[in-house]
Amino acid sequence: MRMDERTDKKLCGRAVIEALAVRFPQLYVAPAEGALEAYKLAAGRGIAPKGATLDHFTSSERDELVTVETPAGPVEVVCLTNRHDFETFLQIIGHKSAPEPIARTVGAITYRGLPDWGKVRAAHLSYMTSGGSDWASEFRRLAREEGAFKAELVVISEGPYSNVPASETPYDEEAWLPISRDIRLHHECAHVVCRRVMPDDVLPVWDEITADVTGLLCATGTYDAALAARFLGVSDQGFDGGRLSEYLNEEQLAHIDTVAADVYGTLVEIERDLGADGDRVPFDYLLELKRNPLISF
Numbered sequence: 001m002r003m004d005e006r007t008d009k010k011l012c013g014r015a016v017i018e019a020l021a022v023r024f025p026q027l028y029v030a031p032a033e034g035a036l037e038a039y040k041l042a043a044g045r046g047i048a049p050k051g052a053t054l055d056h057f058t059s060s061e062r063d064e065l066v067t068v069e070t071p072a073g074p075v076e077v078v079c080l081t082n083r084h085d086f087e088t089f090l091q092i093i094g095h096k097s098a099p100e101p102i103a104r105t106v107g108a109i110t111y112r113g114l115p116d117w118g119k120v121r122a123a124h125l126s127y128m129t130s131g132g133s134d135w136a137s138e139f140r141r142l143a144r145e146e147g148a149f150k151a152e153l154v155v156i157s158e159g160p161y162s163n164v165p166a167s168e169t170p171y172d173e174e175a176w177l178p179i180s181r182d183i184r185l186h187h188e189c190a191h192v193v194c195r196r197v198m199p200d201d202v203l204p205v206w207d208e209i210t211a212d213v214t215g216l217l218c219a220t221g222t223y224d225a226a227l228a229a230r231f232l233g234v235s236d237q238g239f240d241g242g243r244l245s246e247y248l249n250e251e252q253l254a255h256i257d258t259v260a261a262d263v264y265g266t267l268v269e270i271e272r273d274l275g276a277d278g279d280r281v282p283f284d285y286l287l288e289l290k291r292n293p294l295i296s297f
Contacts, residue, residue, distance in 0.1 A: 011065040016078065017057045017085070019065065021048070023118035023151070026092055028052035035097040043096075046117035057089075058082045062158075068189045070283050072196040075189045077154040079181060086157040093155075105163075108156040108188045116151040123149070154188045156181070161215075162231040162243055169227055182219035183212075190214035190286050198290060204247040205263065205297050208232070210289045213270060217282040225271035234260040234267070252297065259297075266294045 011019055021027040025048040029038045038049050060081035068075045080086040087102040093111055120139070127138050142148050160166065161183045166176035190211035194201070212228050229235060233242015238257030245256065252259050270289070274280060 010067055013061045013063055014059040016063045016065045016080075017054055017059055020078065021054055023116050024093070024114060025117060026097065027057075027089070028054060029092060029097040030056040031088060031091040031095070031097050031099040033099065039092070039097040043115060046115075046120065057085050059085065066185075068185065070189060070193045071287065072193040075154060075192045076152065077156060077185055077189065079156050079158075079185065081158045083157060083159070086155065089155055093153075106157075107159060108154065108184055110188060110192060111153045111155070112150075113147075114151045114153060116149055119149045119151070152192065154185075154192060156184045156188060164227075164230050168230055170224070179219050183215035185215075186218035186282070187211040187215035190283070193283060193286065194290055197287060201290065203293060203295070203297055205244070205259075206290075206293050206295050208243065208247055209263070209266065209270075209295075210286055213289065214282050214286045217274075217280070217285070223271050223274045225267040228267050229264050232260075232263060232267075234264040236261055236264050262295065269294060 017027065024043070025046055026039050026042040028048040029035050029042055029052065041047050042049065062079075062081040063085070064077075064079040066077050066079065068077060078089070080089060090102050090106070090109060091098065091100055093114070094109065123142060124135055124139070127135055132138055158177065158181060160176060161180035166173045169176055171179055188211075190213075191207065194207060194210075209228070209232075212231055213223055216223050216228065231242060232244040233240050234244055239245070239260035244260055244263060245253065248256065248259065274285075
């Protein structure tokens with residue numbers, strides 16, 4: 001397996017949340033009842049509350065802010081080790097600092113179109129350094145451009161991938177957590193790549209299958225159909241509890257054992273295909289699979 005896809009560590013530890021708060025000052029607004037106005041000021045105008053801190057984030061030395069290079073461009077990923085930090089981040093960014101409960105089943109999320117005040121400040125500095133004198137007009141001009149001053153951010157949590165314990169994988173406890181992180185990271189990046197390249201081509205189950213392919217190839221260098229089947233909860237006998245049910249409509253759920261058996265057969269077919277040609281670049285193979293789906297749902 002050629003690992004041409006490159007993951008560069010940019011920041012780690014406490015520096016992760018500190019750097020992100022410079023760009024997204026709403027991270028200074030701790031989730032609480034009545035925090036909406038402070039959130040709006042921070043997110044909409046880039047103004048953090050006076051005297052605000054980031055004490056509501058615990059941070060870990062294993063937190064990371066990384067950039068994954070893909071055929072569809074770089075993908076920025078935040079890895080938060082502490083579950084409390086992950087949920088706090090989602091409450092702030094996704095729920096406007098409201099203390100909404102975050103389901104334990106949520107392990108990753110992608111935010112698109114986030115106002116990035118770091119980009120605003122960089123543009124302002126460049127404009128003024130070049131002799132500009134009317135930043136307000138220049139800001140309005142730049143803001144009309146598609147995607148201007150916006151960021152796309154993947155946020156992932158720690159924990160066994162698909163809630164599958166190490167005892168049900170080929171890996172021991174010590175190895176499984178970092179492998180799980182790598183699978184989750186590249187799984188989410190696969191979704192970003194597909195959305196960028198094929199925004200209208202959405203097949204919920206196939207998208208999950210192919211994202212798991214990418215995650216496993218990037219994290220382990222190989223594709224294990226039995227392990228992928230455990231993630232989704234499928235076998236040649238039907239459904240035995242896993243993620244598959246989250247992606248099915250009511251009609252499919254009514255025949256979930258048949259659907260699960262079909263999905264299992266597809267995973268085996270992918271493993272066979274990869275066995276015939278082991279020199280596959282993960283994200284290139286992802287796009288190949290997306291263009292030639294083996295199932296239609």
